[in-house]
Amino acid sequence: MPAFASASRLLCAITFATVMTPALAGWDETPEVAWKGYLSDCQSFQDVVNKVQSATMTTRQAMNRVDSLNHTLYVHRDHLAQASLASPEYARCENVIAQAFEIRNKEEPVLVAELQEQYFKAQAEHEKSPEYKxxxxxxxxxxxxxxxxxxxxxxxxxxxxxxxxxxxxxxxxxxxxxxxxxxxxxxxxxxxxxxxxxxxxxxxxxxxxxxxxxxxxxxxxxxxxxxxxxxxxxxxxxxxxxxxxxxxxxx
The missing domain is CATH 2.40.50 (OB fold (Dihydrolipoamide Acetyltransferase, E2P))
Structure with missing residues (x-):
């Protein structure tokens, strides 16, 4: 049904915008401030990984948290000095961030499947209604x-x-x-x-x-x-x- 196709495209668009678009686009900062912010984000991503592994955070919560953190991460990355990008700490953080995104990306299709199931259930109920018939x-x-x-x-x-x-x-x-x-x-x-x-x-x-x-x-x-x-x-x-x-x- 066209309405569902539109809903699915809307979900994808929202997800893409959440993951890829920095909320603070255009915000300028020095390389020093950017590095401090990046390391802070790195620690937050590490917390997500740790909490999921210890079962104190659900993968759905992790997905939402990763999407939120990703907004500032893109801004900080854009302002890092070359020395920071070449550092072992940066490489370690990128590995942590990749782990967090792996958790997030495994949860996304689960969420999409749930939304699809909810839609089809609601649509089926609608089509059984006296008004529809x-x-x-x-x-x-x-x-x-x-x-x-x-x-x-x-x-x-x-x-x-x-x-x-x-x-x-x-x-x-x-x-x-x-x-x-x-x-x-x-x-x-x-x-x-x-x-x-x-x-x-x-x-x-x-x-x-x-x-x-x-x-x-x-x-x-x-x-x-x-x-x-x-x-x-x-x-x-x-x-x-x-x-x-x-x-x-x-x-």
């Missing part, structure tokens, strides 16, 4: 959720919005349940996902056309089926225009 029975090619619209739009390189308009969507089993009514912009009710809703907060808002009137703060009706309309510019708070995704209630 009802939408498919109406003859639409696929059923996704409000939280997936952005991913689908990015993946649909050839058909774009036209492709999205062929999809019937239910309120997303993953993110839609967090939507709460915040504003009425005739004839639309605007729903927003709060900032404390984890990854679902990325998909912040959607305007619903044709639904029943609700009170501010009411959750979106998870029993309804919606058809994606597209992006529209509505008048937001204080009269300022907002671009927002619009769905309409399927009659």
């Amino acid at each position: 009802r939408a498919r029975a109406l003859g639409f090619s696929d059923v996704g959720g409000i939280g997936k619209l952005k991913e689908l739009a990015e993946e649909s390189e050839t058909d774009g919005e036209a492709y999205l308009k062929t999809l019937m969507i239910t309120v997303d089993w993953q993110c839609g349940r967090h939507l709460r009514a915040v504003q009425y912009v005739k004839p639309y009710v605007v729903y927003v996902v709060g900032p404390n809703s984890g990854s679902c907060a990325v998909y912040k808002e959607v305007a619903v056309l044709g639904g029943a009137m609700v009170e501010r703060g009411d959750p979106i009706d998870e029993d309804l089926i919606f058809q994606y309309v597209g992006w529209k510019k509505l008048k937001g708070a204080g009269g300022f225009p907002i671009n927002i995704r619009v769905v309409k209630v399927r009659k």
Whole structure:
């Protein structure tokens, strides 16, 4: 399913960025300061190896710790003097760091497998739901959720919005349940996902056309089926225009 492929690519992108991109890119330091920082990182990597070997740290914890340490490691390495790079201490540290990364890299596929299992389990439950079956029975090619619209739009390189308009969507089993009514912009009710809703907060808002009137703060009706309309510019708070995704209630 395209949504899972996108999720997998997202996981890979996040992992790559965590491992390869220094958080302090552009930060300058003297070779002396860099060497002290590098040796400190080296000791931290050694602690990770020691704790995993003594079973006082899990490999999952080690993976997270290695990713965190790697941010500063890249910065310090970039500023080391040639004498430091040629030293026995540097060679020893690089060996320790390699051991820590071996532990980390063995754990990563385990994490990916767990995420895949969670996704497929959730997807299977979604496909068994009455809402999903009802939408498919109406003859639409696929059923996704409000939280997936952005991913689908990015993946649909050839058909774009036209492709999205062929999809019937239910309120997303993953993110839609967090939507709460915040504003009425005739004839639309605007729903927003709060900032404390984890990854679902990325998909912040959607305007619903044709639904029943609700009170501010009411959750979106998870029993309804919606058809994606597209992006529209509505008048937001204080009269300022907002671009927002619009769905309409399927009659």
